[in-house]
Amino acid sequence: MRILITALIIFVNFILQTTLFPLLAIQGIFPNTALIIVTSYALLRGSKEGAIIGGGCGLLMDIFFSKMIGFYTLLYLAIGLLFGRSQKTFYRENYILPVIFCIISTLLYQAVLYITGFMFRGEGNILYFLFSVLVPELVYTAIVTIILYRILFGINEWLELKEKYKYRLF
């Protein structure tokens, strides 16, 4: 049940993210909802499941848009793994922490992409990137996270109620 619903979330998010969301983008920028889902899921369910969800989201990205397979998979997987570590140390009912964590993960993600893809080629004006891409994206991310996290939180509560006991994939 959990596997099915989680797979559905990833799948629906990917389709919306690649087709509908670019139309809703403001000045060509829309928050990376896949990243928000991976981070939220890692916060709700821990490292291992965060890593698995991250791997799934990244693999879809790789298959459809990347020149080489594995790059996004590894990046999302690492983010899921990293943010899952804080699962045990905070109350997941909290409203503010997921927003802060999603902002940090977006920063991390964009920094990795910039360093691997642009910095060594001497391309991409860092100041331009900081002020007209990163700052607006962080603001949108914060707003979208508030809504998206509540939805994921609700789904997770419902699933855990159905399972009654804590079932772990690994």
Place this chain on the structure above:
Amino acid sequence: MQQFFEKYKKQLLRGGVLLLVLITVIASGKQLNVTLLESAIGVVVTPFQDLTTGISSWVDETVTASRNKADLKKENTELKNQIAELLEENRRLAMYEEENATLSLLLKIAQKYPDYESVGATVIAKDPGVWYDGFTIDKGTKDDVSANMVLIAPEGLVGKVLESGMTFSKAQSILDSRSAVPAMSVRTGDLGVVKGNYTLSADGLCIMEYIDAQAEIMVGDEIVTSHLSDIYPAGLAIGKVLELETDTNGLTKYAVIQPYVDLKHLDTILVIDKSSAIEKVPTLPNPVTAPAVPEESAENAEIPDTPPEGEGTE
């Protein structure tokens, strides 16, 4: 099973990560069509992307159509006038083409810009990230689309296909910072490379680099693809020069290019296959023109005779 995972979870994770890195390293630098597994996932995902894009564009169309009916009427009359003008011009150009074919036949030059077989395709998904300008089209190996084919719109060059699955292909536009297209200016013949630039691509512009500092290229010049590429056929329109700047090294210039195609709002595009070049012109008009020409050939036939005369005077 559970115990096995619990016991070796660290090693398993490490192994997985290592495997991924290995796959990335091996797969990078190879330009292959996608594997069976990727194709299988593509077959599942693309119909949904197709559906969602279809629905959103339908909603968009209905909303805008009802909003500006008057505008559409005005545009319709304008377009009708334009069609009339273009038909007239087309007739004139058709005559030129015929004349060109006859003349190049006489001069025994192969046609410079051959026709290519093309397949129509629709953009069904866009790269959600902010860094790259990639997209997915709804034609794959099933429709004979494969890696390194070129994408064009009626106005000019769009990009190329990176990889093809069975029902979809990954593509990259010329705004993508990974893309590089050998190009030249039509007026002066100066060569350069049109590249995507991250900072400019937000405004739908790209950059032409490595232009010689002495080149007489000017703002407003038309830029087309050059003969120096394995992938892009020569003579495809790219865009206009918007700005010219000398590089800091003083040896080369770069130009900011405004592409003819609106690359931010792509919808329907054509995929052309360079290897399918139909070089019909040197052979085809041969039987057609040969019988038709004789009356005029009296004067045309003198053309091959003139070079010896020229040589004689030298």
